[in-house]
Amino acid sequence: MKRFVAALARGCLPGIVALLASSAMAAIAPQTIRDLAFGESDDKIKAIGALSAGGDPQALPLLQALLDGEVQTVGEEQVLLVQGEKATDLLTGKTVSPLPENRDDVVVNNRIRRGLGTAIAALKLSAPDRSARLAAAKELQNSADEDTLAAITTALAKESDAEIKELLSQTQASIQLASTDRATRIAAIRTLAESSNPSTKTLLLAVLEQKGGSYVEPDAEVRGEAEKSLRAVESKLATGDMIGRIFSGASLGSILLLAALGLAITYGLMGVINLAHGELIMVGAYATYVVQNLFRRYAPGAFDAYLICAVPMAFAAAGLVGMALERCVIRFLYGRPLETLLATWGISLILMQAVRTVFGAQNVQVENPSWMSGGFVAMTGIVLPWSRIVIIAFAALVLLLIWFLLTRT
Template sequence: MRLFRRLLSAALLLAAALLIAWAAPASVRAQTAGGDLAPALAKIAADSYSDTEAALVLLSASTNPQAGVIVAALSDGRLLVDPATKAVYVRAKAGDALADAATGAAVSVAPAGLKPVRLNNRVRRAAEAAAGALSLLAPDPAKRLEAAGAVFKSRDAAALPTLDAALAKETVPQVRDALQQAKAAILVTSSSASEADRLAAVNLVVARGDQEALALLANLPADAPASLKAAAANGIAKINRSLAIWSVAQNVWYGLSLGSVLLLAAIGLAITFGVMGVINMAHGEMVMLGAYTTYVVQDAIRTDAPWLFGWSLAIALPLAFLFTGVVGIVIERTVIRFLYGRPLETLLATWGISLMLQQAVRSVFGPTNKEVGAPSWMSGAFQVGQLSITYNRLWIIVFALLVFFALLVVLKRTSLGLYVRAVTQNRRMAAAMGIRTGRIDALTFGLGSGIAGIAGVALSQIDNVSPNLGQGYIIDSFMVVVFGGVGNLWGTLVGALTLGVANKLLEPFAGAVLGKIALLVFIILFIQKRPRGLFALKGRSVEA
C-alpha cells in the first residue's frame, strides 16, 4: 500500500514536470489557434448556473485543446475556482495535482479556499452537449459514438462543421450511422437548411425508430414547412406502430424477468412446502439471510481484497447455501420435526421463527438498508432492436434456470434425491427399506433453505437488503407453489413464469395495484377449480 502510494506520488511529480515543460508552447498554440478561453473562464469564475452554462456554449465552439479538459473536469466536479483571484484550476483525476485551467500548466502550491464549480441539471446538460461537440473527433470510436448521441440530444447547430469533418473521415459503420443521425437531428430542427435536406433528414430520423426519434419529430419548430410536418407526422405514426409491437415483446421480457425472480424465491419453498409439506413461513427470512451473507462477503472483500470484487457474488453463493442450509437444519431439528402433521402449529412456529430472525438481523446489522454493489458485468443494459435488456435481469433469468435444473438433477439423479422422493411418497415404506427418514427430513429442509439462501444472493442485486426483504416474497412464493401444484418442480417453473408474464401483461392496462389484485383473484378462482394446482402430484400431502 505504502509502496503504491510512493510510486503514485513519483509518477505525479513526473507528470507535473512534463506539464511544466509542455505548458509554454501549449499556451502559445492556444492563442494562435484562436481559441481564447479567457471569456469562458471569466464566466465560470462568476459562479452562477446561467454564467457557467453560457461558458459551456463558448467552450463547445472552442478549438483550444484545453476546452475538452475543462468540460470533463466540470462534469466530474474537478473544476475549482479561487473566489479571491477568480482563477480557475483543474484537479487531476487521481490525486490532488492542480493545473491552471487556461494553460494546463501545473500549479505547485494550491491557493487556499478553492471551491468546486457548482453544477445543476441545466449545467450538466450543457456540459454533456459541449463534451459531445468536443469529442466528435476523438480517437476512441466508443467516445465518438457517445458524442454523436449527445449531439443528437442537444441538436446544437454550432456542432455542424465538426460533425461534417467527423463524417468525412469516419470509418466505423455504427459510428457513421450515429453521426448521420446526429446531423439529421440538427437539420430537421434548423430553419436555414434546404427543404429537401430536411426531408431526407426526417427519413433518417424515422429509420432510427426509437423514443428519442419520436421526441424529436414531435417537437418540430412551428415554422417548419408543411411538407416537413406531413413527413414527420407519417414518421411518428410509423414509429408508433413499430414501437407498439416492440412494447409487447418488452412486456413479455419483463414478465419472464419477474417470473424468474418468482421462480428463484419460490424454488426453495417448492422443496420445504411442496415436497415436505411444511408450511414454512420463515422461508422469506432464509432469502434475507442469503442476501445478508452477500453483504458480509462484499464488506470483507471491500476492506481486505478489493480486486476480488468482480467475484464477490460467486464467492457468496456457496457460503450463502451452506449458511442458510445449516440454519434450516437447525430449525428442522429443534422445532419443526416435533410438529410434523400439525400444519397449524407449524405455521405459527415458523412465523415466530421468521419474526425472531428478522429482529436478530435488525439487532446485528441495524434497521437500515445495506448496500450490496453490482459487479461491472451486471450493470448497464444493451439494445436488441427497440428492446432494452438490462444485464442484471438477464443474469437473474439465466441463474434462476440454472438453479432450477441443478435442483432437478439433484432430485432425479442422486441418491439423496431418491431418498427424498421415497420419504415423500411413502414414509413408512421408506423407513422399512432402511432409509433414516429423520436424517432425510433434516437434509431436505436444509436443501430447501440453502436454495432460498442462494436466491437471496441473486435478489440482493435487485431489491433492498434490509431485515424486511423476505416478507415481500413469502406470499408470492406460496402463490407460485400452490398455483404450480404442490410437490412438483416443473409446476413451480411453469407457475412462476405464467404468473410473471400475466402480471406484466396486465400492468400496463390495470396499473400495478389493480394488476396484482386481478392476479390474486384469478388464482383464488383457479384453486377453486383445481385445488391441487396446475400439475397435481401424489405424495405425502395427498395422504395427509
C-alpha cells in the same frame, strides 16, 4: 535523486501544460481570442460557433480553459491562460510571471456556458478514445445546433463505430429539419425514421404541428414523409417497450420462481407451510453480504470472483438454518398445520430480529462484480442489465437441476 526528479516534475508541470496549450492556441486568430475575452455575449457565441464549425481540435484547450475559468484579462491588451502561479498571454504566446494583480475573469454566463459545452462536445468527436466520442455524441443529441452541424458532418464521415455513427446521424438529421431546402428536410425525416429514440417522436410531431389553422411545415410531401417516419418510430418504441416489459417480468419472475420452488417443495414433501421461508432467503442474502466483505477486505484483487464462493455459502447458510429449524421445531409438529404456521411465523420474527441485532436495521448492499455491470443494448433506449440476465440464467439453471433431482434420482 527520485525526490529531486519528482519535485522538478511538479514544479515544471504547470509550465509545460501552459506551453502546450499556448502552442495549440497559436493557430487561432487573435481577433477570435479577443472576441472570446472582451466581446459581448453575442460576439462570444459567434466566436465559439466559428471555432466549433471549423472542427479544429486545437480550439478545444481554449474553449475548455474558458469554461473552467482559466482565461483572464488584464486591461484591454492581455488575455491570459492562468495555470497555477504562471500564465501565458494568448495573444503573444509569451509567459507572464509574476501574475498581474489587476486580472479580471472573463464573463461566462449561462448562455455562453451552454454554447461552450456544445462546442467542446462537437470538437471531442474527433478524439481517438471511443468512450470520449460516444459521450460527446450523446451530449450533442440534446444541445446541437447549426453551428455544430459542420463538425458533426465531418465526424460522421470519419466515424467507423456503428453506435456513435447512428447517434451522429440522428443528431445531424434533427438539425437539418430546420433547413430551408425541401430535399434536405425530407432526407432528414427519412433518417429519423430509423431511430428508436423517444425524442425523435417529439421532433416529428413538431413537423406535423398546426398553429393558427395552418401547418408549421407548409410542404405536403414533407408532412407525408413525417407521418410515415412517425409511424415507423412509434412502432420501434412500442417494440422496445414490449421488450423492456417482458424482460422486467422475466427477471422479477425468476426471483419469485426461486422463492416459490422452495415453498412448493417444502409443502409437497413435508406437508409444512413454512412462514419463515422468506427469512431463510434473507439468511442466504446476508451470507452473500458477509462473503463480499471478506473478499473486499482480504482479497480485493479477486473481488470479481466472490460470487463463486458466495453462492455456495448462501445455499449452505440457508440450508443449515433450515435443518436446525426442522430438527428443533418442525419434526414435532408434523400433521398439525395450524401449529406449524404459528411456529414458523414466530421463528421468522426471531430471525429478523437476530439479523437486525447483528447487521443493524439499515439495508446493506451487495455489489455486482464488474463483469455484471452495464448491460446489453437491445436497441436505442433499451438496455438489458447484465445483472438481471445473470439472474434469469441462474434461475433457469436451478430449475433444471431441481427437475433433474426430482425426476432422475
